[in-house]
Each structure stands twice: as C-alpha cells, then as structure tokens.
Amino acid sequence: MTEPRAAGTIYDLGYQRYAGPRLGRNSAIANLIGYSFRAAFGIGRGPKAKLLPMIVSGVVFLPAIVQVAVASATGRPELVNYANQLNFTAFLLALFVAVQAPELVVTEKQQGVLSLYLSRPMTATDYAMSKMFALSGAMLLITLGPQLFMFFGKVLLSPTPWTLIKSEYPLLGPIIGGTMMTSIFVAAIGLSISSLAVRRAQATASVIAIFLVLPAASGIIRTVATGSVRKYILLANPILVISGFTNWLFDVQARRRAVITRLDLPGQAYLYLMIGVTVVGVATLVWRYRRQNA
Amino acid sequence: MSLISARELTKRYPGVTALDALTVDLEPGIIGFVGANGAGKSTFIRILLGLLPQTSGTVSVLGFDSQKDALELRQFVGYMPEHDCLPLDVSGTDFVTHMGGMSGLPFAAARERAAEMLRHVGLYEERYRLIGSYSTGMKQRVKLAQALVHDPRLLLLDEPTNGLDPAGREEMLELVMRTGREFGIAVMVTSHLLGEIERVCDHLLAIDNGKLHYSGPVAAFTQQTQHLVLELDDDVPAFADRLRHAGLEVSKHGYELHIAVAGDEMYDTVRDIAAELEVPIGRMEVTRHRLQELFAQMQHD
Numbered sequence: 001m002t003e004p005r006a007a008g009t010i011y012d013l014g015y016q017r018y019a020g021p022r023l024g025r026n027s028a029i030a031n032l033i034g035y036s037f038r039a040a041f042g043i044g045r046g047p048k049a050k051l052l053p054m055i056v057s058g059v060v061f062l063p064a065i066v067q068v069a070v071a072s073a074t075g076r077p078e079l080v081n082y083a084n085q086l087n088f089t090a091f092l093l094a095l096f097v098a099v100q101a102p103e104l105v106v107t108e109k110q111q112g113v114l115s116l117y118l119s120r121p122m123t124a125t126d127y128a129m130s131k132m133f134a135l136s137g138a139m140l141l142i143t144l145g146p147q148l149f150m151f152f153g154k155v156l157l158s159p160t161p162w163t164l165i166k167s168e169y170p171l172l173g174p175i176i177g178g179t180m181m182t183s184i185f186v187a188a189i190g191l192s193i194s195s196l197a198v199r200r201a202q203a204t205a206s207v208i209a210i211f212l213v214l215p216a217a218s219g220i221i222r223t224v225a226t227g228s229v230r231k232y233i234l235l236a237n238p239i240l241v242i243s244g245f246t247n248w249l250f251d252v253q254a255r256r257r258a259v260i261t262r263l264d265l266p267g268q269a270y271l272y273l274m275i276g277v278t279v280v281g282v283a284t285l286v287w288r289y290r291r292q293n294a
Numbered sequence: 295m296s297l298i299s300a301r302e303l304t305k306r307y308p309g310v311t312a313l314d315a316l317t318v319d320l321e322p323g324i325i326g327f328v329g330a331n332g333a334g335k336s337t338f339i340r341i342l343l344g345l346l347p348q349t350s351g352t353v354s355v356l357g358f359d360s361q362k363d364a365l366e367l368r369q370f371v372g373y374m375p376e377h378d379c380l381p382l383d384v385s386g387t388d389f390v391t392h393m394g395g396m397s398g399l400p401f402a403a404a405r406e407r408a409a410e411m412l413r414h415v416g417l418y419e420e421r422y423r424l425i426g427s428y429s430t431g432m433k434q435r436v437k438l439a440q441a442l443v444h445d446p447r448l449l450l451l452d453e454p455t456n457g458l459d460p461a462g463r464e465e466m467l468e469l470v471m472r473t474g475r476e477f478g479i480a481v482m483v484t485s486h487l488l489g490e491i492e493r494v495c496d497h498l499l500a501i502d503n504g505k506l507h508y509s510g511p512v513a514a515f516t517q518q519t520q521h522l523v524l525e526l527d528d529d530v531p532a533f534a535d536r537l538r539h540a541g542l543e544v545s546k547h548g549y550e551l552h553i554a555v556a557g558d559e560m561y562d563t564v565r566d567i568a569a570e571l572e573v574p575i576g577r578m579e580v581t582r583h584r585l586q587e588l589f590a591q592m593q594h595d
Contacts, residue, residue: 018445022398031395046383112379119373
C-alpha cells in the first residue's frame with residue numbers, strides 16, 4: 001500500500017545524466033526540416049505568424065472549389081482545368097514565398113539562432129538544404145493540395161466515377177510532377193534572394209519585386225525593345241514561365257492573343273529554364289551559408 | 295585523456311594572426327577563459343566547435359579531432375553564445391525541446407529533458423510563454439538550458455553574465471558553479487571580469503594576442519595580478535621613486551600608486567617610506583586589476 005501523501009509530493013531528483021541514444025546528423029536534419037515546415041505555416045509560433053500562411057493556404061483552394069462546383073452544377077467535368085489552377089494562384093504562391101522564405105532564413109540570422117544551429121551536428125550545407133526542403137514542402141502543400149482536391153472532386157462528382165478515374169489517372173503524373181517542380185522553383189528563388197538579404201522587410205520586398213516588378217518591367221521593356229530582346233524579355237517573368245511549363249505539361253493551348261503564344265517556345269524550354277534557375281538558386285543558398293560559416 | 299588538447303594551433307586571417315602556435319592541455323573542471331577583446335577567444339571557441347578550420351596545428355576536444363570529427367563531437371558539446379540567439383515568437387519549452395532534437399535526442403527524451411533543464415535554470419510557468427516576452431535574465435537562462443538539454447560533456451559559455459543586473463549575475467554564476475560541480479560537466483567560461491572567474495573557476499586559461507599567456511590554477515594567477523593601492527595626499531612622485539628604489543613595481547594614477555604585490559615585507563617598506571616622507575596615507579587596499587587593464591598593461595610592456 002502506498003502512503004496517501006506520496007502522490008502529492010514532488011521529489012527533486014537533481015540533475016539526471018542522459019544515457020539514451022544520440023541520433024546525430026540525420027536526426028538533426030529531420031528535426032530542422034520538420035520545425036521549418038511548421039514555421040512556414042506559423043505552427044508553434046505566435047498568432048501573428050499564422051495569419052498570412054493560413055489565409056493563403058485557404059484562399060488557394062477557392063479556384064479549385066469553384067471549378068469543381070461549376071463543373072458539377074453544369075455537368076461538364078472538362079471545366080476543371082489543372083493548368084488554370086496554378087495560373088490563378090501564382091500571385092498567392094509568390095506572396096506566400098515572399099513572406100515565409102524570409103521568415104525561415106532572415107529571421108534566424110537576425111536573431112542569431114543560426115549560430116546555435118551551426119554548433120549542432122549538422123553542416124552549413126545541411127542547414128541550407130533543410131530550409132530548401134521545408135519551404136518546397138510547404139509550397140507543395142498549397143499547390144498539390146488544391147489540384148488533388150480538383151482531381152478527386154471531378155472523380156467523385158461524376159455519375160460514372162470508375163470510368164472517369166480510368167481516363168483521368170494519367171493526369172496524376174503531371175499534377176504531382178508539375179506542382180513539385182513549381183514548388184521547388186519558387187522556393188529556390190525565395191530562399192536564395194532571402195539568404196542574401198540582411199533584413200526581413202528587404203528580403204520580402206526583393207522577392208515581391210522578382211514576382212511582380214520583374215514581370216511589369218519586362219512588359220515595359222518589351223514595348224520599346226525590338227527583335228529577339230522583345231521576345232525573350234518575357235522570360236524574365238517567372239509567373240509566365242510557370243504558365244508556359246504547366247500549359248505544356250497539361251497540353252493546354254493558350255489563347256491566340258496571349259503573350260505566351262507569341263513567345264512560341266517548345267514546352268520543354270520552360271522546364272529547362274526552371275531547372276536552371278532552381279540550380280542557380282540552390283547553389284547561391286548553399287554558397288551563402290558555407291561562406292557565413294567560414 | 296585531456297578535455298582539450300591543442301598543439302601549435304595557429305589561425306591566420308589575411309593580415310592578422312588570431313591564434314599563434316597555441317599549445318595547451320586542459321583537464322575537466324571549470325575553466326575560466328580570459329583575454330582582451332581581439333585576443334583570440336572567439337576564434338579559439340569557434341575552432342573547438344569545428345566551425346572554423348585552423349591554419350595549422352591540431353586540436354582535440356573530448357578525444358575528437360575538432361575538424362574531422364566535428365559532427366560527432368558537437369553531440370557532446372553545449373554552446374551558449376555571447377550574443378542574442380533566441381527566436382522571439384516561440385515558447386521557451388518548444389525551443390529547448392527543438393534544440394534537444396537538433397543535438398540528436400529522440401523527441402520524447404528531448405521534451406522530457408527540456409522541461410527538466412528549464413526547471414533547473416529556474417523557469418517554471420513562464421516556459422510556456424513566447425520568448426519575446428522574457429526579461430534579459432530569463433533569456434540568459436533559456437540560452438543556458440538549450441546548451442544543457444542534450445547532457446553535454448563540455449559546456450562552452452561565452453560571457454554568460456553579460457547584460458545581467460548584479461542579482462542576475464549572482465544567480466547565473468551560481469548555476470555555472472552547480473553545472474560544473476554537481477552535474478560533473480566540464481565547463482569553459484569566458485568573462486572579462488576577473489572577479490567572476492576567480493569565484494567560479496578552478497582553472498584559468500589566459501591568452502593574449504593569440505599566444506598562451508597563462509594556463510594553471512586560478513589562485514596562482516590572481517596572486518600575480520594583485521595590487522596594493524595607496525592613496526596619498528601629497529608627494530606622490532617622491533613616494534613612487536622611493537618604492538621603485540626599494541625594488542617594487544609601481545605605477546602612478548593621479549593621487550594613487552599601484553604596487554604589484556610582492557610578499558609581506560612590502561607593507562613594511564610602505565610604512566617606512568610614509569614615516570620618512572611624513573606623507574599621510576588616505577587609503578590602502580589590495581585589489582585585483584580588471585583583466586582589461588591587465589591586458590592593456592601587458593601590451594604596453
């Protein structure tokens with residue numbers, strides 16, 4: 001029989017040594033990816049940090065919901081257009097990355113947390129790549145999520161789900177591949193720009209500039225330029241590059257008067273351009289942290 | 295096995311030699327690490343953590359090569375930087391748990407030890423609040439807790455009392471002493487206040503211009519640096535001359551004379567000179583130089 005008082009007694013056991021397993025580098029990397037992924041949505045942070053990511057995460061589903069709803073009301077499943085979804089939400093993706101990429105890297109550098117991470121069992125490259133993984137993963141959630149919703153919405157609302165799933169499932173490849181490539185591309189731009197910035201606001205402004213000012217500037221230059229400059233300056237617009245890529249992926253023909261039609265590039269060109277920008281972005285990010293460490 | 299063993303450790307930056315052929319062996323205990331600003335303290339700490347490659351020489355920490363085995367080594371080292379290093383919009387308990395995981399602890403163990411360490415440094419209900427709402431003293435405690443969460447064998451503390459009020463300093467020093475004595479964790483602590491080092495540490499490591507200046511028991515060093523301060527009303531230069539004549543090391547600071555402590559006969563000499571010159575002594579006190587002054591003086595010599 002236990003003493004009745006024992007239940008309410010607090011024992012000071014003093015300092016306890018830790019004799020359990022130490023999981024080392026891989027565990028540290030997994031931890032940083034998980035923590036940063038949650039931070040991208042403001043989870044485990046104050047209420048202000050949740051505001052924007054939560055709004056964006058909700059709003060990106062709106063075009064998907066509307067498309068599925070209209071398609072089901074009119075009985076025309078072809079109205080669900082995966083390529084359009086990315087075009088509709090490109091601005092939101094840019095906004096998300098402009099606010100959350102600085103949150104993941106600039107804030108940690110400013111607050112000095114980076115020096116604690118680098119004194120843990122991980123290298124500077126591990127740190128940079130973990131951030132890249134975490135932000136790409138967060139972007140994937142808000143790009144792939146709505147498209148999967150569209151896919152299953154289309155299937156489930158169809159009078160003949162089984163027939164539809166058989167004709168529709170080859171699209172899962174482009175859906176997953178396209179959103180993955182887009183997520184990595186946008187994350188690489190956001191993180192590389194942020195890693196070069198000193199302040200958060202400066203990083204956010206620079207990323208916004210890439211996605212909003214650059215397209216506008218390329219439009220203006222286009223009106224005065226001639227020849228091939230007039231044509232290829234359009235590629236300075238990352239959102240247009242994403243559109244070109246997804247149109248090719250889903251074999252969508254842009255409207256005849258759209259600028260992208262005038263560019264008249266083979267679809268793969270957009271993919272290669274995105275891969276190129278991503279590689280440069282990741283290399284910049286890694287270089288920045290390796291140098292920080294030296 | 296030595297705790298830290300450096301052999302001819304040299305670090306050169308373009309135009310500056312931060313560490314100059316430093317050879318030293320340190321045993322577990324509480325080690326005070328002192329040196330003027332720019333003496334090479336941070337460089338040494340960064341090399342110990344494997345954050346910076348040395349130009350030449352070797353250093354092993356806990357038996358690990360600090361360069362080649364850095365990732366392995368860091369699982370057993372806790373580091374508390376001098377500067378701010380905490381996120382503001384995360385709670386103390388979440389952050390320390392996360393840092394436990396970052397050091398290789400499984401999640402359940404990290405959470406349990408985070409709670410234990412925060413209690414240990416004296417944070418109770420506050421640990422669920424966001425760090426941004428903490429006072430400087432509470433933040434320093436969280437910094438210490440995150441350095442202890444993975445039960446390191448060596449704790450590197452860089453100016454842990456910086457920015458604290460006198461009461462906060464006392465508490466932090468108490469924690470450092472308990473960590474070293476009760477927990478049995480080796481501690482290396484930097485401070486620019488010799489008084490703090492003297493109270494807390496048993497071993498002193500002093501570097502100056504990247505060179506080893508002293509490594510040994512604290513008591514032996516503080517004796518070397520003790521000074522007798524004389525405040526005189528008059529005749530200061532004459533008094534100083536007589537003292538020098540008697541073979542004592544004297545420096546003049548306005549109406550004060552600082553005499554390097556050199557045995558008990560020194561007091562008799564002072565008394566005799568005062569009687570001879572008929573100069574009243576306003577104040578007489580044995581003090582220790584602040585390290586900053588000490589190093590400034592060494593550079594003069």
